[in-house]
Structure formats: structure tokens, C-alpha cells
Amino acid sequence: MIALRNRLSQFSPIPDPIWAEMGRLDRQKMTFFPGEDVIKEGEPADRIFVIRRGWAIRYKMLDDGRRQIVNFMLPGDVFDLQALATLRADHTVTAVTACDITFVQQESFMSALSRSAPLAGAFWWAAVQEEAILREQIVRVGRLSAKERIGHLLLELQRRQNAGLGREQNEVGLPITRTDIADALGLTSVHVSRTMSAMRRDNLIEEENHAVRIIDRRMLAQICHFDDDYLHVRRPEKPLFQVPERS
Amino acid sequence: MIALRNRLSQFSPIPDPIWAEMGRLDRQKMTFFPGEDVIKEGEPADRIFVIRRGWAIRYKMLDDGRRQIVNFMLPGDVFDLQALATLRADHTVTAVTACDITFVQQESFMSALSRSAPLAGAFWWAAVQEEAILREQIVRVGRLSAKERIGHLLLELQRRQNAGLGREQNEVGLPITRTDIADALGLTSVHVSRTMSAMRRDNLIEEENHAVRIIDRRMLAQICHFDDDYLHVRRPEKPLFQVPERS
DNA sequence: CGCCCCGTTGAGGAGAGTCAATGGCTGTGG
DNA sequence: CCACAGCCATTGACTCTCCTCAACGGGGCG
Numbered sequence: 001m002i003a004l005r006n007r008l009s010q011f012s013p014i015p016d017p018i019w020a021e022m023g024r025l026d027r028q029k030m031t032f033f034p035g036e037d038v039i040k041e042g043e044p045a046d047r048i049f050v051i052r053r054g055w056a057i058r059y060k061m062l063d064d065g066r067r068q069i070v071n072f073m074l075p076g077d078v079f080d081l082q083a084l085a086t087l088r089a090d091h092t093v094t095a096v097t098a099c100d101i102t103f104v105q106q107e108s109f110m111s112a113l114s115r116s117a118p119l120a121g122a123f124w125w126a127a128v129q130e131e132a133i134l135r136e137q138i139v140r141v142g143r144l145s146a147k148e149r150i151g152h153l154l155l156e157l158q159r160r161q162n163a164g165l166g167r168e169q170n171e172v173g174l175p176i177t178r179t180d181i182a183d184a185l186g187l188t189s190v191h192v193s194r195t196m197s198a199m200r201r202d203n204l205i206e207e208e209n210h211a212v213r214i215i216d217r218r219m220l221a222q223i224c225h226f227d228d229d230y231l232h233v234r235r236p237e238k239p240l241f242q243v244p245e246r247s
Numbered sequence: 248m249i250a251l252r253n254r255l256s257q258f259s260p261i262p263d264p265i266w267a268e269m270g271r272l273d274r275q276k277m278t279f280f281p282g283e284d285v286i287k288e289g290e291p292a293d294r295i296f297v298i299r300r301g302w303a304i305r306y307k308m309l310d311d312g313r314r315q316i317v318n319f320m321l322p323g324d325v326f327d328l329q330a331l332a333t334l335r336a337d338h339t340v341t342a343v344t345a346c347d348i349t350f351v352q353q354e355s356f357m358s359a360l361s362r363s364a365p366l367a368g369a370f371w372w373a374a375v376q377e378e379a380i381l382r383e384q385i386v387r388v389g390r391l392s393a394k395e396r397i398g399h400l401l402l403e404l405q406r407r408q409n410a411g412l413g414r415e416q417n418e419v420g421l422p423i424t425r426t427d428i429a430d431a432l433g434l435t436s437v438h439v440s441r442t443m444s445a446m447r448r449d450n451l452i453e454e455e456n457h458a459v460r461i462i463d464r465r466m467l468a469q470i471c472h473f474d475d476d477y478l479h480v481r482r483p484e485k486p487l488f489q490v491p492e493r494s
Numbered sequence: 495c496g497c498c499c500c501g502t503t504g505a506g507g508a509g510a511g512t513c514a515a516t517g518g519c520t521g522t523g524g
Numbered sequence: 525c526c527a528c529a530g531c532c533a534t535t536g537a538c539t540c541t542c543c544t545c546a547a548c549g550g551g552g553c554g
Binding site for chain 2: 060062063064066067068070082084085087088090091124127128130131135136138141142143184185186229230232
């Protein structure tokens, strides 16, 4: 669960004893192969998920076959905190690479949060960040050109991937196809291919072996109007949000 | 607060004594004029908001002037539950019509939730619904044609508006400009105007006095691939999610 | 070895954008 | 009471980004 700890620590360092709480949760580990569904639309959702290894996508399908990927899920990401309201999933989650995923029962998770305010704060922050990522995806798809969309997405993935790995570099592993990128960005795979070729020609990125190197991050960020504020990786000024403690 | 009660009751009816809890919150009412900012990007967020009257928009601006409206906020909507993590706002919220808005202090709100599980469940559901609306907005902007986007948005607004009013009809008040619609849907005002004219010609909608009548909701929903599952207005099967009660 | 998936490239088409002009409505001030 | 400014919706003509259809080639894998 190192990826999860790296992620949550972006918000606030988590002391060992509190982290140990996580180890006592009622949880279950599963492995998914590429293309396997982790959550199916319409299924009841009563567990939360943590990705330990691999990439997954959350998407919706239209009845005529069009697909829109809503977001990418990377190691360390926590998802479906919404499951705590025990509704039915309104979307599908599928593994794109081999994934190790931990499921935690709703009740077990809630009681852990109620015992530890810092943990609750960190998970709440993760939920806030997830929502901010969705909002930024709306801006990306709604108002950016193809080139800007691709660069913007690469920059986000680079930041998020490194956050899970607890490092900082200009390399992004990109274990997905042009079609996946296209379906995330509201484009076609043909146009993604063309645009990325142009970006390579323009020395914005290099590609090798399912990984992208961003040649000049500052320049690319400017071209793509990428501002990482929305990832909320800076520490809040006020102390962690307080949940009622069980006395 | 009737709009809020109507909204939350979609999830689960709220008994009077529990509702009365809401009246005891530490809150403050403010009126905003059209164009006034309710939340500015970069400001610390430490309160939650409820819209009592009027429409507001949440948007992000690019440095070159492009604007993307992330979502519309209608009477009864609760927003910035994210504020509970006391981060800085990564977007701006502006009144589009005159708005009455109630602010509730974070601490007061949290303690009310901790005293009432049904209330906590209802607000959690509102947060889940808000996120589902964002996801659907991504699908709309990413994969639908101009005509589909507009129809889809109108159907969503119709459902949400009627939810706040506690009724069900085919009329949507639409107190916004073509430019607002365009900036929400990733289009230009010119194209929105053209497309809506075509929709009027095709007898899909009628417009009169800043209100739209949807002539055949079922047909429009089919054309626009609108499926209201994402609004989660059906009741969950399991009982409300339990928060730890203060003993 | 051969299949299939994926990325790439080309040619042509369509949906949405840009630029620009017009007209209605509303509010305001002489 | 009328004139005028400002905003908004609409429409036309033209442009351009991105899509569609299609062909080709490379690489992984049975």
C-alpha cells in the first residue's frame, strides 16, 4: 500500500501508528487482467477500492457504441467513496493493465475513519482531489484544442503517477492505446495519433516503449494552459478537518 | 429552505424533528446580484453553501479568456462540501440571476451531521449526485454532438429544477444566455443559437420568455442519449449510511 | 509463420468556429 | 416621450479543426 501512503501523504504526513489502522481493515485483495471489469454499471456499490498496481479507467458507454472515459485511475488512487451512500454504480470501471486492487468494506472503512481524524482528513482530501480532477477534465474536453488536451492530460498523469511513486521526474509511463486517449479526450484515435506525431516533431515530447518523456515541462504547461493548482498538493493552512471522535 | 428539503427528500424523506436540526445551524444568508462572485478562485473555502433562490455557475477561466462552465447550481443545491477539507477554491462561482445563498460554517455543519445519521446520509447523497453530474457533463462535452449536448443539458436542468420545486413538468426556466450555454457545452454562442433554432424548427422544443418547453421528453431523451440514472433519484435498497453517533 | 491489434498516413468531408451585419429589447437620460 | 446605448439572439458567408474511410506496416504472440 506504499502508493496509497505516498498519495495521502501529499496532503498530510501520516504517522506510523495511524497508518497501522489501515492494516486492520476488513479488506480483500484481487487481481484483474486487462479488460476485466472491476465495477459494472448498475451493480450495487458497497465497497471502496484502492489501486495498488496497474491502471484502470472509469467510463460510460452510449448505446451506439461511443465511449467516454471519465478518468484514469492510477496506483494509490482511492475510489468510489461514493459507495458509502450504497447506490448503484452509474458507470463501469475496467482494468487497462493488470491491476491489483484492494477492496474495503464500507462499515470497516467508516469505523476506521471515525477512529482517526487525520486518516479521515486524508481520505476526504482524496475525494476532493478526485472531484477537482473531474472538473479539470471538463475544462480540458470543453475548451482545449486537440494538442492542448493531450499535453494537459500528459502533464496531469505525470504529476499523479509520480505522486504515487513518491518521486518527481519528467517521464510518464503510458500503458494505454491511442484509442483510450481519444476516448478520454473526446477525439478519435486517428487524430490523437496525428497530433502526438506533431508534438514529437515539435520536440515537445519523446516516446519510447509505452512511456512519454516531457521535454520541457514548463513550456508544455504554458502551451496547454496547465496549472496544477487543482491537484491540491499544497498543504492546507488550517489543521486537518475534524470528525467526531468516538468517546 | 424548501428547495433544499425537496432536494434531499429525493434521497430519503426527512422527518420534521431532524429537519429542525438544520434550523439550529450557525448560518448566514446573503443576496448576490447577477455577475457577482460567490466564491473566487484562490480564496480559502471554509463554509458550505446552499442556494435558496436563483442560479449560479461554477466555471474556470483560461488565461486567454476562454471560459468553461463546469456546472450550473440551482435552488436546493448544496455545494462545496469539499470546503470541509479547507483547501483553496480552484474555480470561481458567480451568480447568473439574483441569488439568495445561505452559508453554513464548517464546524457547525459537521456537528449537525454527527448528530443525525439521516441528515448525514442525505448530504452525502447530494455530494455523490454532484459528482455524478460532473461525470455526465464529461460525457456530454466529450462525446455528444451539439444538438445532443443541448438537449441533454435541457433534460438535466428540467429534472433538477423540478426536483427543487417538488413537481414534475416539461417546462424549464432558462435564465441564461446562449453564451452561458455555449461555455458550458464547449461550443460557441453562434452555434448554440443555430442549433436551438433547428431544434425549434424540428418541434423538439419551444421557447418563450426565458423558458423552454420540451415537447416530447421521451423522444428528446432518446435522441440525446439521456438516461437519468446518474441523478440517482431512486431510493437505495439498503438503509441510510450510518455515521458514528456521538454517544 | 501468420494473425491481430495498434499506430500511422493520406484523401476527402462535415460539423463547428470566425467574422460580420442586423434587429429586438431594455434601461436610461435628455 | 423619444433617442440612444448596450446586450443579446439570429443569420449569412467563409474557414478550419477534427472526423471518416481506407490502406499499410510493425510487433507481439499463439
